[in-house]
Amino acid sequence: MDKVFTSGNHCIAEAAIRAGCRCYFGYPITPQNELGEYMAANMRKVGGVFLQSESETAAINMVIGAASVGTRVLTSSSSPGVSLKQEGLSFLSGFEFPAVVVNMMRGGPGLGNIAPAQGDYFQATRGGGHGDYRTPVLAPASVQELADLTVKAFDLADKYRTPILLLGDGMMGQMKEPVVFPEPITGLPEKPWALKGRGDGASRYHASLILDSLEMERHNWKLVRKYREMAEKETLYELYMMEDADFVVVAYGTTARIAKGAIKRARKDGLKVGMVRPITLFPFPDKILQKVARQVKHFLVFEMSTGQMVEDVKMALDGLQTELSFHGRPGGVIPTPIEFSRVIHRYYRRMQK
Amino acid sequence: MELVNKWPKYYKQDVVTHYCPGCGHGIVHRIVAELLEEMDLGKQAYLVCPAGCAVLAYRYFDFDVIESAHGRGTAIATGAKRANPKLFVISYQGDGDLSAIGTAETIHSANRGENICVVFINNAVYGMTGGQMAPTSLIGQSTTTSPAGRNPDVDGYPLHITDVVAEFPGVTYAERVSVATPAGIRKTKKAIRNAFQTQVDGLGYSIVEVLSACPTNWKMDPVTSCKWIEEEMVKEYKPGLLTDKREERRKEKG
Numbered sequence: 001m002d003k004v005f006t007s008g009n010h011c012i013a014e015a016a017i018r019a020g021c022r023c024y025f026g027y028p029i030t031p032q033n034e035l036g037e038y039m040a041a042n043m044r045k046v047g048g049v050f051l052q053s054e055s056e057t058a059a060i061n062m063v064i065g066a067a068s069v070g071t072r073v074l075t076s077s078s079s080p081g082v083s084l085k086q087e088g089l090s091f092l093s094g095f096e097f098p099a100v101v102v103n104m105m106r107g108g109p110g111l112g113n114i115a116p117a118q119g120d121y122f123q124a125t126r127g128g129g130h131g132d133y134r135t136p137v138l139a140p141a142s143v144q145e146l147a148d149l150t151v152k153a154f155d156l157a158d159k160y161r162t163p164i165l166l167l168g169d170g171m172m173g174q175m176k177e178p179v180v181f182p183e184p185i186t187g188l189p190e191k192p193w194a195l196k197g198r199g200d201g202a203s204r205y206h207a208s209l210i211l212d213s214l215e216m217e218r219h220n221w222k223l224v225r226k227y228r229e230m231a232e233k234e235t236l237y238e239l240y241m242m243e244d245a246d247f248v249v250v251a252y253g254t255t256a257r258i259a260k261g262a263i264k265r266a267r268k269d270g271l272k273v274g275m276v277r278p279i280t281l282f283p284f285p286d287k288i289l290q291k292v293a294r295q296v297k298h299f300l301v302f303e304m305s306t307g308q309m310v311e312d313v314k315m316a317l318d319g320l321q322t323e324l325s326f327h328g329r330p331g332g333v334i335p336t337p338i339e340f341s342r343v344i345h346r347y348y349r350r351m352q353k
Numbered sequence: 354m355e356l357v358n359k360w361p362k363y364y365k366q367d368v369v370t371h372y373c374p375g376c377g378h379g380i381v382h383r384i385v386a387e388l389l390e391e392m393d394l395g396k397q398a399y400l401v402c403p404a405g406c407a408v409l410a411y412r413y414f415d416f417d418v419i420e421s422a423h424g425r426g427t428a429i430a431t432g433a434k435r436a437n438p439k440l441f442v443i444s445y446q447g448d449g450d451l452s453a454i455g456t457a458e459t460i461h462s463a464n465r466g467e468n469i470c471v472v473f474i475n476n477a478v479y480g481m482t483g484g485q486m487a488p489t490s491l492i493g494q495s496t497t498t499s500p501a502g503r504n505p506d507v508d509g510y511p512l513h514i515t516d517v518v519a520e521f522p523g524v525t526y527a528e529r530v531s532v533a534t535p536a537g538i539r540k541t542k543k544a545i546r547n548a549f550q551t552q553v554d555g556l557g558y559s560i561v562e563v564l565s566a567c568p569t570n571w572k573m574d575p576v577t578s579c580k581w582i583e584e585e586m587v588k589e590y591k592p593g594l595l596t597d598k599r600e601e602r603r604k605e606k607g
Contacts, residue, residue, distance in 0.1 A: 023436050049435045060424035065432020136420035195417040197397035205411035205418040
C-alpha cells in the first residue's frame with residue numbers, strides 16, 4: 001500500500017469511509033472543516049450519506065437515528081460544537097448505540113480561539129453530558145495514528161455498543177504527514193439489536209427513559225461493567241525511552257509529540273528522561289503508571305491546558321512514594337521542545353538534590 | 354356474527370393505557386396503527402416517539418419504536434431514513450417538543466424535504482410536565498406558567514408552526530385536523546393516510562397537526578375539552594389543508 005501525504009482532518013474522513021462508515025452528519029466549525037468537506041466530496045461516491053445539519057445538536061441526533069438502524073456513523077466538531085453534542089452523547093451512551101465522535105479541540109472556554117488546545121479533557125473523559133456514564137476516548141499523536149485509531153474507534157464502538165470519542169486538536173487536524181491507509185473493510189459485524197423494521201418477527205424498541213429506579217440502577221452498573229472490561233482489554237499507551245529512565249514525562253496527543261523533541265534534547269544532555277503517552281484517555285492507563293512509579297522518582301505532566309489529565313495521573317499514583325509536577329500552556333499556545341526541555345531540566349535538577 | 358371492529362394488528366393487546374381519560378393520544382395512536390396495517394407498512398415502520406406523554410408509545414405500538422430527546426424527533430428520523438431509506442419513518446411529536454425546543458429541527462427537516470411523516474399533536478399545553486404554557490397556548494389561556502392567562506405582551510403569540518412549514522417548497526403535504534368529534538377523527542385518519550402515502554410515493558415531507566384534548570391540564574372534563582377545541586381552539590388553529598404539492602412533486606420526479 002502506497003504512502004499518501006494528507007492532513008489529519010482528511011485522514012480521519014478517508015479512514016472512516018474505509019472502516020465502513022456510511023453516514024456523516026456535521027456542522028461547520030474551525031479547525032475541523034476539512035473533515036466535513038472531504039465527506040461532502042467523497043461519501044456519496046461510495047453510496048453513503050453526507051448531510052450538513054442545522055446545528056451540532058441536530059447532527060448528533062441524526063447520528064442517533066443512523067446508529068439505531070445499524071449504520072456506522074461519524075460526526076465531527078471542535079470544542080464549542082462538541083459542547084452542543086453532549087446531549088446526544090448522553091443518549092447514545094444510555095441507548096448503548098455505537099458511533100464515533102471527533103473533537104479537534106481549540107482554545108476555550110466560550111468561543112475561545114481556533115488554535116490547538118487540550119482543554120476538553122475533562123469533558124471528554126468524564127462523560128461531558130448528564131447522567132452516570134463515561135465515553136471511551138482515543139487520543140492520536142500523528143496522522144498515521146489518526147487513520148489507525150479511526151478504524152479502531154469504529155470497531156470498539158460496535159464491539160462495546162458505545163460512542164467513542166476521537167480527541168485531537170487543531171494541530172492534529174491541520175498538519176500533513178505521510179499515511180498508509182488500511183484496506184477498506186469487507187464486512188460489518190452483525191447488529192441484532194438494530195431497528196430494521198419488525199418484518200415477520202417481533203417488534204422492538206429502544207428507550208432511554210427508565211422510570212423504575214432499580215432498573216435504572218441496573219443499567220448504570222451495566223455500563224460500568226462495560227467500561228471495566230474496556231479498561232482490562234483495550235487500554236493503550238506508548239512507552240518512549242523508558243528502559244533506563246529515572247524521570248518520566250506523561251503527555252498525550254500534540255503535547256506528546258512536542259515532549260518527544262524535548263526528551264531527545266534532555267537525553268543529549270545526559271538526563272535519563274522517558275515518556276508514557278496515554279493513547280486511551282478513558283480508560284486511563286493507570287496500571288502502567290503504577291509500574292513506572294517503581295522505576296522513576298519524578299513524574300512531570302505536560303498539557304496544553306491548565307491541568308486536567310494531571311488529576312488522572314495523581315489518582316493513578318495515589319498512595320505511591322513519588323513526586324509529581326505539572327507544566328501547562330492553555331489557550332491555544334503551542335509550546336516548543338526547547339521550552340519543555342528547560343522545564344525538564346528544572347525539575348530534573350530538583351529531583352537530584 | 355361478523356366481527357366488524359378488529360383490534361389493530363400493530364397495536365399491542367393486554368396493555369393498560371397510561372393516558373388520562375379524554376386524552377387524544379389514544380385516538381391518534383389507534384389511527385397510526387390501523388393505517389400501518391391497512392397500508393401494509395407495519396413491517397418496515399420506524400417511529401420516533403417524543404419526550405412528553407407519548408414517550409411511552411412503545412408500550413402500545415407493536416412495530417419498531419425509538420425514543421427521542423426533547424425536540425429532536427425529526428433529526429433522529431432524518432438519520433434513520435437517510436441511513437435506511439427502506440424504513441417507513443414517522444416522527445410523533447407534541448407542541449412543546451416540535452414548536453419550542455425542537456423548532457430548528459422541525460424547520461430544517463421540513464426545509465430539506467426529508468421523506469418522513471410528522472404526526473404533530475397540538476394540545477396547546479405541556480402535558481407531561483404538568484400543564485405549563487406552550488408556544489401554542491391560546492391568548493388568555495390559563496396554565497401553570499401563565500396563571501393569569503397568556504398575555505401576548507410578555508408571553509408572545511400562539512405559534513402556527515405548521516402554517517410556517519407549509520410555505521416551504523420542501524413540504525409536500527400539510528393538513529390540520531382535530532380529534533374532538535367523530536367527523537374530525539375520520540378526517541384525521543384520511544389526512545394521516547395522505548401523509549403516509551406521500552412518503553410511500555417518495556414525494557417528501559408531510560405533516561399532520563392534530564388538535565387534541567388534554568382534559569387533565571386544561572382542568573376540564575373530557576366532554577368540555579372537546580367543546581373547547583371546537584369552540585375556541587379552532588378559531589386560532591383553523592382545521593384544513595395547508596398545502597398539497599403531491600402532483601407538483603410527481604411531475605418534478607417525472
